Amino acid sequence: MQAGTRKAYYLLNLGVPLVLAMVVFMLFDLTHLDRMISNLLLDPATGQFPLLHNQWFEKVTHKWPRILPNWTGEAAIIGALLSCLWPLLAKRPTLANNLFLEKSRIAPLLRFTTRYRRDFFFVVVAFALSTTVIHYLKSHTSVYCPVETTLYGGEHLRVEWFENFSWFNKAGDGRCWPGGHASNGFTLLALYFVARRHRWQHARKLLVAILLIGLIYGTTRVLQGWHYMSHTFWAGIFVWLSSWLSALLFYGRKALQAPALRRSQATRTTALSAMPASLRPE
Known part of the structure; x- marks a missing residue:
């Protein structure tokens, strides 16, 4: 559908995420599925999440993985300045x-x-917008993490994000919805849109890899009791929409929808782009 009509493009890139949002809302937010999944991860003897205080697991799955999106963002800022x-x-x-x-x-x-100035600036803006959206939602819903609620030994009552949501005022001190660590991984979706803009033939493989990274980032926090599984899905949906909107503003639909270049076409395009403008064929 990438190379199809305008309607098909919006159905795929906007319609599918919105449908997924409705599915996640009905499947998780209106049911007890999140708690059922988290309860399966509890240690029956202690009633706690076994990996909650595991320093090695925290370092390998939470602190070290931040390097990938952080370095990508920093490289984009440096590239934009240079x-x-x-x-x-x-x-x-x-x-x-x-x-x-x-x-x-x-x-x-x-x-x-x-x-590639436009690409560097796009990545900077896409990262910034995605981060802003996630932080806005966190502060305007005030959802506490599972281990912070009375369900798992915490002090706060569990509430759904839509019960506290406020457009203009901070809802409280909770900062757990959507998943922050998952959103860090999903911010790499900006690279997928860069690949689409340059019609890279492996763009879809890159998309799958980034989605897996985001899911892995989010799931590791679920295993520790810091998030529910739905928080990861919501993070992916909002980051996709933010990155996609940024890509539309920077590149336009036609550039993003163009079919991938074959290897011979890509080689010729690269050679032409590196050639001085005065020497390029008309």
Whole structure:
């Protein structure tokens, strides 16, 4: 459907996530399924989540995985900043053609960042918007994590996100819905839209890999009792919508919907993009 009509494109990229949101809402938020899943993870002897205080598990599944989205975001910011330098140097040929810049690989790097400036800025904006949306929802729903509720030895009552939701005011101190760690993994969806924009033939494989990363990030927190399973699904839905909207604003539907390039086409396109504009064929 990626290469189909405009209607098909919106049905796939907007309609499917909205349908999934309704399914998650009815299947989890209106039932006890979340609690049933979490109860299966409890230690019958202690009534606690066995991995809740496991420092090794916390480090390997929570702290270390943050490196991937954090470094991606930082690389995008650096790339966006560097992309503004080469046009300035180009106005001064003596600096742009400096032998030191070429030998030290600085000039090729600056040219690369300039060529893909829109992609770098898109990733920065997509990451920022996704993070903002997740933080907004957390503060305006005030949902406490499972281990913070009286169901699992905590002090707070369990409430659903729609029971506390407020558009303009912070609902309370709870910060558990949607899943924050899962959303960190899902922010990498921005890379999928970059791949779609460049018509990379493996874009769908990249999409599957990123979705798996987000699911794994979220599930590890469920195993520790810090989230319910539905929190992961909600995080993925909201990050997808935020990233997709950012991609539409930066690239437009036609660029995102264009069919993937074959290997020969991709090679020719890459060669042409690296060629000076004056030498490119009409």
